[in-house]
Amino acid sequence: MxxxxxxxxxxxxxxxxxxxWWPVDEHYHKKNHSDPRFEVMIGAILTQNTAWSNVEKALLLLKNKNALTIQQIAQLDENTLKTLIQPSGFFNQKAKRLKNLALFLQKNYDSDINVFFRRNIQEIRQELLSLHGIGPETADSIILYAGDLPIxxxxxxxxxxxxxxxxxxxxxxxxxxxxxxxxxxxxxxxxxxxxxxxxxxxxxxxxxxxxxxxxxxxxxxxxxxxxxxxxxxxx
Ligand code: SF4
Incomplete structure (x- = not known):
């Protein structure tokens, strides 16, 4: 059948x-007045080619460094970022991807995730896909789990x-x-x-x-x- x-x-x-899904530390974000949706975006990049347990280790190190916001990732020295996300593997590539994403959101959306997601899904998708190292699975995970949009x-x-x-x-x-x-x-x-x-x-x-x-x-x-x-x- x-x-x-x-x-x-x-x-x-x-x-x-x-x-x-998607597991996010809401308590941390409440306490730090940060946007949990950016943690989802970070997680979607860190989970590329690795198990979620490794992503959790990297997220914990980022949290301990208070580096889970667009501004913090954009400002963070790239070598420090590489060290923090090392448990997730491919940390050289992933550090570049995270910095790219943060700088992109900062420059084009004034770090406002609401404005970024308040558009047509295909427009958001094309924009994410245009960023280096973001493929369809990562883009769609971001749109669905961070943007709460149907894809x-x-x-x-x-x-x-x-x-x-x-x-x-x-x-x-x-x-x-x-x-x-x-x-x-x-x-x-x-x-x-x-x-x-x-x-x-x-x-x-x-x-x-x-x-x-x-x-x-x-x-x-x-x-x-x-x-x-x-x-x-x-x-
Ligand atoms: S484990 Fe996979 S291959 Fe086996 S019955 Fe289930 S769906 Fe089919």
Whole structure:
């Protein structure tokens, strides 16, 4: 029996329950009068090619240095920034990317994240993609989790699931996969629910990939194995 995007979502949600993404230290931001959305933006860059546990270590060092605002990252000496984010790996590249983003927001939006996000999604996306080292997955994570705007994030786990189930994605590119999920979910759920659903769905796909749909999958306990065309292949 083929699986639709909404059935996949319901199935993963009922198995794993609500996920609490994107993890942000609200208490820290309240205390420091800083904007938690910039922490999400930093996290979206730091998480490139590394596990979240490494990102957490880097975020903690940035917090201890009070360096979680646009102004602080923009002003921070690049070598100091590299040292602080070292646990997240690729720290030379990532330090440049963080500085670029902070300087861009400072110069073009007067460090006002509200103004940055108060525009058409595609305009925001194109602007983020024009920044060095920000690709579609990072840009869309920023738009969805920091901007609270409806865009579906596609990552390597999503692509794996699309291949294995399979889902009826016509064009298996990043944008084709994103279009499939967005179009199918928009048909089922009201517009006001799309942001929380896209947030949950992405987190659930990651959870399923970490627990079951790994490189060498553990299909026996996977919540969608009954609908998966690859189930037999991996037995
Ligand atoms: S049944 Fe196996 S291959 Fe299919 S989605 Fe689950 S873990 Fe992945």
């Amino acid at each position: 083929p699986l639709s995007a909404d059935k996949l979502y319901e199935c993963l949600l009922s198995h794993f329950g609500l996920q609490h 579906f994030v596609v990552d390597a786990y999503t692509k794996r699931l699309v291949e294995r189930l399979p889902l009826s994605v016509e064009e298996k590119t990043y944008e084709g996969t994103q279009k499939y999920f967005q179009e199918n979910l928009q048909k089922i759920y009201p517009a006001k629910d799309l942001v929380p659903i896209y947030k949950q769905f992405h987190a659930l796909i990651v959870e399923n990939a970490k627990n079951y749909c790994k490189k060498n999958p553990r299909c026996q306990k996977c919540p969608v194995n009954i609908c998966c065309a690859s189930f037999e292949l991996f037995q």
